[in-house]
Amino acid sequence: MRRLLTGVVLVALVAACGGSSDDGPRAAPAPSTTTTTAAPCTPAPLEDRAATTLLVGLPGTTDPAAPLSAEVASLGVGGVLLTDANVRSADQARGLVAGLRAASPRPLLVAVDDEGGRVSSTEAVAPRGPSARRLGASGPDAAREAGRTLGATLASLDVDVALAPVADLDGGPAGGVIGDRSFGTDPTAVAADATAFAAGLRESGIAPTAKHFPGHAGAADSHGGPVTLDRTVDALEGADLVPFGALVEEDVPLVMLGHVAYTGLGPMPASLEPAAYRLLRDTGFDGVAVTDSLGMGAVNLRWPFPEAAVLAVSAGADLALATDGSQARGMRDALVAAVRSGRLPERRLDEAVTRVLRLRGEDPASMVCG
Secondary structure (H helix, E strand, O other), X not given: OHHHHXXXXXXXXXXXXXXXOOOOOOOOOXXXXXXXXXXXXXXOOHHHHHHHOEEEEOOOXXXXXXXXXXXXXXXXXXXXXXXXXXXXXXXXXXXXXXXHHHXXXXXXXXXXXXXXXXXXXXXXXXXXXXOHHHHHHHOHHHHHHHHHHHHHHHHHOOOOEEOOOEOOOOOOOOOOOOHHHOOOOOHHHHHHHHHHHHHHHHHOOOEOEEEEEOOOOOOOOOOOOOOEEOOOHHHXXXXXXXXXXXXXXXXXXXXXXXXXXXXXXXXXXXXXXXXXXXXXXXXXXOOEEEEOOOOOHHHHOOOOHHXXXXXXXXXXXXXXXXXXXXXXXXXXXXXXXHHHHOXXXXXXXXXXHHHHHHHOOOOHHHOXXX
């Protein structure tokens, strides 16, 4: 109606001036003064958002119809982690992945803990690749090809994420907690090899994960219990952080934080330490920060899974990893309770959800507001 009235007034004004409405260019219609109010945003239920921050394993499960598979998928977790216990053959693994995706109410990340070398989850499908230490002796071209080969295997199973490469510096015994999982001790060389391996994974369609920020070299095994290194931030920046910085510059989509505590950061394991997440974000990283497994002794001997999940997400984690998926519901419920009590700011939870959704290729507005 407003537009029609404007046209009538314009014709009358032209006629009053002795002209025709067709003489010369028409005047632009007056700008509308109508204001539109955006529909209020309704976020997804808090339970759904909390579940999105969980990455959980399925110990011993090979069948998507198994009770644990059904439980985890129905919760709408952010992702699942497969290990060698879940992969018996290519067809079986593809069936497991397809069944989990079909049962999940939302898109599901599927990750595999496979670095090549002794940390391999796909030996039932393809031969184990060379260790990072062997690749480091051969150079970035060999690392890139190894990443591409591993990536092709994972892509054939419809996997999205590899928990690799290891960016830690380590030249100690090959069988150490890091040992031959590391490309070496020289920060520049490790940076080149790790970024090459990550590039190979991406060329095969697999998202790489740089681990274990901010560096695990020289530390005892955090699987068994708490570990603290007397190391300043300056010392980390001069060595351990160099490979991670290079991976961030190449837009690595995920970074895993380990469970070693550093005196220069604070008393908590890095995975639960706010200063560690600030240090990571200071590198320019805006991808998904994922914890190492919260079932490891450095965490689990001190905090049960639900409490560890709250501590991790509060500190800055976007995905809390637990290899035991039976803990998923308790972790989700603890996160919900922490938001409702004010202990975990809802904006922090939504920040984590936003990053996970972007990694999954979803519009964050489908779950969060703002």
